[in-house]
């Protein structure tokens with residue numbers, strides 16, 4: 001009888017303890033989204049922009065490949081890359097979406113905002129203006145090339161913006 005009672009007391013203790021131990025910690029910061037083989041470029045003598053990168057994350061079982069092809073920057077010498085709106089870029093996993101926005105400035109000195117979303121958790125990486133190269137190919141600015149020339153690998157760690 002004594003052991004039966006102590007079992008009851010023990011169970012009662014566990015029951016009351018549960019709500020406390022199960023209370024959620026404050027919002028946790030997601031682990032970094034790792035980007036590799038990042039490519040973004042406007043085709044020579046074209047307004048057509050292409051993008052490609054590989055994404056790895058502790059929340060994804062395999063590396064994911066993302067890309068966008070043939071997006072229109074507006075004109076053949078644009079010192080910016082075309083915007084990639086939600087649903088425009090592709091990834092080989094529907095849990096992942098991404099976006100890219102570079103303001104249209106003619107001096108080519110423009111940072112871009114790059115966003116990657118996994119399962120609705122959106123991360124932001126600001127690509128510095130130094131990571132883009134504007135290359136003249138002659139007297140006409142319509143011949144200029146413009147492309148991403150920064151590191152192929154970087155991490156998206158900003159989830160609070």
Ligand SMILES: *[C@@H]1O[C@H](CO)[C@@H](O)[C@H](O)[C@H]1NC(C)=O
Pocket residue numbers: 062063064065092093
């Ligand atoms: C996506 O593509 C990468 C690279 O080709 C591959 O390793 C990965 O398994 C693919 N993931 C899915 C979900 O198909």
